[in-house]
Amino acid sequence: MLYLRRGLTQPGGKLPLFDLDGQDVDVAIVKACLNRGWAKPWFKNPLKPDWMVCKLTELGRRVASET
Numbered sequence: 001m002l003y004l005r006r007g008l009t010q011p012g013g014k015l016p017l018f019d020l021d022g023q024d025v026d027v028a029i030v031k032a033c034l035n036r037g038w039a040k041p042w043f044k045n046p047l048k049p050d051w052m053v054c055k056l057t058e059l060g061r062r063v064a065s066e067t
Helices: 002-007 027-035 058-066
Strands: 039-044 052-056
Touching: 002 027, 002 052, 002 058, 027 039, 027 052, 052 058
Parallel strands: none
Antiparallel strands: 039 052
């Protein structure tokens, strides 16, 4: 999954907030990754509290590396 693979090259495994076209990543994708244990919440953004800032888990790193 491209969303997860993009986290492999980011410091701390940070997952993107925006897709390659500059649009918000669909919250359903983020929630699906959280539910599967591939991602976990990282921190709350005080300027944009509705944004879910997440990072890869070890399981997420393995999944992203296999695809």
